[in-house]
Amino acid sequence: MSTTNKQTNSYYHDDLLPHDDNNNRIQQNITTHDYTHYKRSAPTNIVVISHEDESVLDIKGGKVKEQQPKINKDFPSTIISPLDGREAWIVLTGLFVASIFTGLHSTWIFKGSSTKLIIQLTSVGSLYQAMNASCTFLGNILYQILGLKKALLLSVLFLTVGLLCSSFANSVWQLYITFGIMCAVGSGCSYLIGYRAIPSWFTKYRNTAQGIFNSCHPVGGIILPLIVNQVNTDLGHAWMYRVLALLIFMTGIAAYPVVKERSVENPGTTMGRSKSHLIRDTLDFNLLKNTNFVIWITIGPVYLFAMYITLTFIPAWATYINLSDMQGALCVTILSATAIPGSIMNGMIADKIGSLNAFIICMTLTGLTVFLIWIFAHDLKSLMFFCILHGLVYQCYYSTITSIMIAIVGMENYASALSFRALICILSILGPFLATYLDSLNTNLEPYFYIKMVAGSGYMVCALLALIIKYRINFNTFVKV
Numbered sequence: 001m002s003t004t005n006k007q008t009n010s011y012y013h014d015d016l017l018p019h020d021d022n023n024n025r026i027q028q029n030i031t032t033h034d035y036t037h038y039k040r041s042a043p044t045n046i047v048v049i050s051h052e053d054e055s056v057l058d059i060k061g062g063k064v065k066e067q068q069p070k071i072n073k074d075f076p077s078t079i080i081s082p083l084d085g086r087e088a089w090i091v092l093t094g095l096f097v098a099s100i101f102t103g104l105h106s107t108w109i110f111k112g113s114s115t116k117l118i119i120q121l122t123s124v125g126s127l128y129q130a131m132n133a134s135c136t137f138l139g140n141i142l143y144q145i146l147g148l149k150k151a152l153l154l155s156v157l158f159l160t161v162g163l164l165c166s167s168f169a170n171s172v173w174q175l176y177i178t179f180g181i182m183c184a185v186g187s188g189c190s191y192l193i194g195y196r197a198i199p200s201w202f203t204k205y206r207n208t209a210q211g212i213f214n215s216c217h218p219v220g221g222i223i224l225p226l227i228v229n230q231v232n233t234d235l236g237h238a239w240m241y242r243v244l245a246l247l248i249f250m251t252g253i254a255a256y257p258v259v260k261e262r263s264v265e266n267p268g269t270t271m272g273r274s275k276s277h278l279i280r281d282t283l284d285f286n287l288l289k290n291t292n293f294v295i296w297i298t299i300g301p302v303y304l305f306a307m308y309i310t311l312t313f314i315p316a317w318a319t320y321i322n323l324s325d326m327q328g329a330l331c332v333t334i335l336s337a338t339a340i341p342g343s344i345m346n347g348m349i350a351d352k353i354g355s356l357n358a359f360i361i362c363m364t365l366t367g368l369t370v371f372l373i374w375i376f377a378h379d380l381k382s383l384m385f386f387c388i389l390h391g392l393v394y395q396c397y398y399s400t401i402t403s404i405m406i407a408i409v410g411m412e413n414y415a416s417a418l419s420f421r422a423l424i425c426i427l428s429i430l431g432p433f434l435a436t437y438l439d440s441l442n443t444n445l446e447p448y449f450y451i452k453m454v455a456g457s458g459y460m461v462c463a464l465l466a467l468i469i470k471y472r473i474n475f476n477t478f479v480k481v
Contacts, residue, residue: 088201090258092209095194096216098152098255101224101247102159102190103217104128104183124172127180129429135188136422140282140415142189143196148261152193156252158186160245167241188422195418199402199411200262207355211347211399218343218395221336225329284416292408292469297421299462303363303397304428306458309435310370310390311335313451314383320447321378331380331387338391345392347399354480355403356470362396363463369393370456375449397462407481408469 143151162182169175194213202209224244231240287293314335318328350358373386401421402414409417438450470481 084202084204088209088262091201091260091262092198092212094255094258095197096213098156098252098259099190099194099213100216100220101244101251102155102187103220104179104187104224104244124175124180126429127176128184130426131181131184132188132191133422133426133429135185136192137282137419138185139189139192140196140419140422143192144282144415148193148197148259149256151189152252152256152259155186155189155193156249158182158189160186160249160252162186163241163245163248167238167245192418192422195402196415197259197261199406199414205351206403207347207350207358207399208344209347210402211343211345211350211395214395214398215340215343218336218339222333225333282415283419284413287409287413287416287420290409292472293405293417293420295465295469296404296408297417297424299397299465300421300425301428302458302465303462304425305431305434306455306462307394307397308428308431309451309455309458310394313435313448313455314387317374317377317448318383321383323380323383327380331383334384335387335391338388339395342392343395343399346396350396350400350403355400355407356466356473356481359396359400359404360463360466360470362393363459363466366390366394366396367456367459367463370452370459374456375452394459404469407473 139151139155142154146154159182162178162185165178165182166175169178195210198209198213199206227243227247228240231243235243311332314331315328318331319325323331346358346362369386369390373382373389377383377386405417405421406414435451435454438454439448442450473481
């Protein structure tokens with residue numbers, strides 16, 4: 001028996017929709033994914049509002065035809081912006097601008113300090129990396145409670161205040177608090193915002209959009225060192241922090257008007273939930289029963305382990321083969337520059353051939369660039385050649401992570417999956433230290449040989465684990481996964 005909604009002229013099957021404790025029907029939309037579940041018992045005349053493509057499907061006698069969506073005045077949030085549309089790209093642009101200067105790297109932030117102070121500041125950088133990874137989990141909870149816009153403002157506030165306070169720091173322990181903790185909280189929240197918002201706006205071009213967003217940090221990695229070096233030389237270290245704070249504040253405020261959520265949830269429903277319920281949504285341990293998910297989050301720290309080693313030791317290797325500091329910095333700049341088109345290209349390829357397929361191919365190529373080029377790079381040309389090829393493929397993890405994770409656990413569990421990924425990736429900060437220890441055991445071979453082998457092996461392990469997930473999902477080698 002069907003019930004007619006006069007306001008929307010839509011039809012819902014009363015028996016198929018959920019009821020509350022008082023047996024009152026709860027009106028909700030039926031997605032196109034749910035259609036196969038409902039079609040056998042649905043009445044001959046039912047309107048289905050799709051959350052996926054925003055079309056309204058009129059099912060009459062088993063035939064489906066698209067109609068214009070009708071507005072339900074009682075539930076105004078049921079009609080939302082189209083996926084992959086113009087508004088989605090505007091939101092992506094805002095997220096890109098807001099995050100372009102948030103990828104702070106202690107290696108160039110603390111550059112120019114004395115040798116003794118650099119040793120002390122290394123621990124500040126390590127704390128920043130650890131807090132940055134763990135605060136992605138905190139940002140997930142804040143996103144659930146505050147929503148996208150308020151979470152964005154909070155991340156900008158933490159980064160701005162943290163950098164301003166760092167400009168007045170006169171001891172290392174103060175930098176632990178201002179840069180190592182406050183800036184890390186802001187950066188972690190900013191990182192999380194993009195990963196939570198973008199998947200809800202895109203489906204067909206989700207990997208491409210994620211690749212564009214991820215390219216913001218390589219762009220910042222090219223621009224910021226130039227600003228830091230110039231300001232540090234002309235005005236001093238304190239003003240360098242203040243200029244960074246101003247840049248982050250201005251870009252965050254500029255992005256605020258265009259950044260918004262694409263949500264079907266009525267306003268206030270999240271705020272009404274209990275804290276325990278929000279935490280349960282953000283960290284659902286039932287996901288650990290999913291073998292594919294456990295394998296995938298294991299890939300995270302392995303990948304970051306290998307990536308940190310590469311980024312950390314390219315300048316050291318340049319010094320070892322008698323290149324100048326400027327030439328070593330040029331190689332790192334080339335790596336960041338090629339990562340910009342590489343990240344976008346990886347996303348576009350993933351949208352065409354499948355996220356897992358693209359990830360497996362790119363990680364294999366990344367490992368091969370280490371084994372076949374970096375190991376034998378003993379001059380500037382060969383090292384630059386390595387940086388170009390490596391930069392084109394090594395960022396594929398960030399371009400495909402959202403699509404792969406959603407494919408494994410579903411959109412409803414995506415927030416919780418991000419939390420587990422963030423927590424386990426804290427282990428990756430030990431990568432450079434472990435690599436340095438392994439290299440210290442090398443007494444007979446060329447310096448940094450063990451480091452290169454560990455980095456290349458890390459990428460290959462990522463490809464192997466992803467291949468296991470692929471065959472667990474579908475054993476057909478050529479299927480799009």
